[in-house]
Amino acid sequence: MRCSLNLLASMIILAAPAAGLAQSRFNVGTSLSQEEIKTFDFMIGPEGQGLPPGHGTAREGADIFAKRCAVCHGQNGKGGIVRRLVIGSPGHPHSGTFSEADKDGVSYYPYPTITWDYINRAMPASKPGSLAPDEVYALVAFLFYQNGIIQENDVMDAKSLPKVEMPNRKGFVPAVPVYPPDPKNPSWW
Amino acid sequence: MDTNPSGRRRFLKHAAALAGVAAGAGAGAEWAARGQSAKPEAKPEVAESDAKDPHFGHGEPSRFVKSGRGARMSIDHITYYTPLQDYAGIITPAGLHFVQQHSSHLPDIDPEQHRLTIHGMVDRPLSFTLDDLKHLPSVSRIHFVECHANGSPMIHNAGNPNMGLPVQFIWGMTSCSEWTGVPLSVLLNEAGVQKDASWLVSEGADPGKFTHTLPLAKAMDDVIVAYGQNGEPVRPEQGYPLRMIVPGWEGPFNVKYLRHIKVVDEPYHTWNESMNHSVMRADLDGKSRWYHFEWAPKSVITRPSAGMKIPRPGYVEITGLAWSGGGKITKVDVSTDGGQSWREAKLQAPVLPKAHTRFNFDWAWDGQEAMIQSRCEDEKGVVQPSRAELYKNWGITEADKPARAIHFNAMQPWKVARDGSVHDAMFS
Numbered sequence: 001m002r003c004s005l006n007l008l009a010s011m012i013i014l015a016a017p018a019a020g021l022a023q024s025r026f027n028v029g030t031s032l033s034q035e036e037i038k039t040f041d042f043m044i045g046p047e048g049q050g051l052p053p054g055h056g057t058a059r060e061g062a063d064i065f066a067k068r069c070a071v072c073h074g075q076n077g078k079g080g081i082v083r084r085l086v087i088g089s090p091g092h093p094h095s096g097t098f099s100e101a102d103k104d105g106v107s108y109y110p111y112p113t114i115t116w117d118y119i120n121r122a123m124p125a126s127k128p129g130s131l132a133p134d135e136v137y138a139l140v141a142f143l144f145y146q147n148g149i150i151q152e153n154d155v156m157d158a159k160s161l162p163k164v165e166m167p168n169r170k171g172f173v174p175a176v177p178v179y180p181p182d183p184k185n186p187s188w189w
Numbered sequence: 190m191d192t193n194p195s196g197r198r199r200f201l202k203h204a205a206a207l208a209g210v211a212a213g214a215g216a217g218a219e220w221a222a223r224g225q226s227a228k229p230e231a232k233p234e235v236a237e238s239d240a241k242d243p244h245f246g247h248g249e250p251s252r253f254v255k256s257g258r259g260a261r262m263s264i265d266h267i268t269y270y271t272p273l274q275d276y277a278g279i280i281t282p283a284g285l286h287f288v289q290q291h292s293s294h295l296p297d298i299d300p301e302q303h304r305l306t307i308h309g310m311v312d313r314p315l316s317f318t319l320d321d322l323k324h325l326p327s328v329s330r331i332h333f334v335e336c337h338a339n340g341s342p343m344i345h346n347a348g349n350p351n352m353g354l355p356v357q358f359i360w361g362m363t364s365c366s367e368w369t370g371v372p373l374s375v376l377l378n379e380a381g382v383q384k385d386a387s388w389l390v391s392e393g394a395d396p397g398k399f400t401h402t403l404p405l406a407k408a409m410d411d412v413i414v415a416y417g418q419n420g421e422p423v424r425p426e427q428g429y430p431l432r433m434i435v436p437g438w439e440g441p442f443n444v445k446y447l448r449h450i451k452v453v454d455e456p457y458h459t460w461n462e463s464m465n466h467s468v469m470r471a472d473l474d475g476k477s478r479w480y481h482f483e484w485a486p487k488s489v490i491t492r493p494s495a496g497m498k499i500p501r502p503g504y505v506e507i508t509g510l511a512w513s514g515g516g517k518i519t520k521v522d523v524s525t526d527g528g529q530s531w532r533e534a535k536l537q538a539p540v541l542p543k544a545h546t547r548f549n550f551d552w553a554w555d556g557q558e559a560m561i562q563s564r565c566e567d568e569k570g571v572v573q574p575s576r577a578e579l580y581k582n583w584g585i586t587e588a589d590k591p592a593r594a595i596h597f598n599a600m601q602p603w604k605v606a607r608d609g610s611v612h613d614a615m616f617s
Contacts, residue, residue: 030321041308046455082265108463122460125397170476171476172478
């Protein structure tokens, strides 16, 4: 009996710090001000949360695309050394379901903000993050125009871009994680 | 941030190297050269002769060991495959861990300059240095990391001389390491997650700014912000200096070069998640699945496997790996007659949750044609399916030829011919 009491006592002692860890803070790390966060917080949400001021049109984008993008993506986003960016054509967006090959184009993305976000943070590959917001808006306008999603004179900015209707908006099954995963309805199915 | 001129030089150098690959030159050469130049310099007190010894400092394998990673590269993508056929146990040596890089080159990050931020829906937005993280309570756990496309139908028969034997280039995008770091829950607790938050979106510092979404519940459970891999700093190909390890879930969740974690209230569906990592499914009326989360149980015989030759009839040790995102592997069966009969294999200790598990099976080969394959079961009672069973679940037929059917966990049959040569029999 005494033995088991000792064991119980030691278990309580062992358990206490672990329980404490989950609750208390260590006060490690440096506080960030909103101004500091603005210098690196570039991930854009599906409704356009975080889009900066600026604007651009397809005409402006054509010039930038030729200078900064065509070397890899091909003239007008086709025939380059990487996957094409354009399916459909001006005035004629891709319709119906998307085959595996159709995934190449920006038409496949469910949200218009995805193209903006990726170009802004990751392109051009030789100098990612070097494009100004006006240039990114113009490039998105150019690609959407080439894909037949918007008109040539449509101005893309923080307000208009999230409202663009993407042809594949309804082509995705919403992500609903079940956690912890349910073996009878597994998330990997 | 990315404005340093070396990024452009690296990109151009990489592009030049790729031209060599296209012409049939060894794909790994440029990267191998870079790996050597990145070796820590010897300290001054070491004699010059010692410093040149490849077994001193960060020692290299014997010059007689020829096994290594196989490569497939393009202008915007790097893939290295782990040589599963050549190794024993469950731990993948860090220099042989598979690589799936969604950019033209790897970043070269100074850990002194690197910061991890947690912001968004938190009470106290914070920035952590590597030193800060090493002063927090650590955990060290053995987990596999696996590319979501590993073993998928598109990879079979796509081999080239740079990619190694079939088991390497078909299944070599899974690797298993001891990951050491801080539980992400500790960091989120420091920052104070607000009550309406439900997801995280994390960004890496690689040229492609690899970004992935993660449900908050998983983040608070067993996710590790890792700075250690198999006892040493996380390798540059694996995200040095920091990698998010999401145990048991598909590879893309494990963001490398981790620098920003934004706490949000919806999935962000970023570029990779919406394009490369979404899958069109016949059973979902042709719609695409955005995320698959957890890996289902998988296993593969690594030896003997396609491209090898059994020297003579008689004793053969069949060995392989099994793993599951659902927890521990509880059982592995092996068939040597094309699935007509099964016998249980021996599981080699340690058997750990969400980790590679080594299995061994004694076989007396009679010199006749044979079909060998393994089948595993995890602690949730989920059994690895055959390809036919998997296709049925997905609502597709053989004729559909699902080239990019990712998240593929079917059994892998290897055919043994009378001369002892072993061949991939997944589709024949």
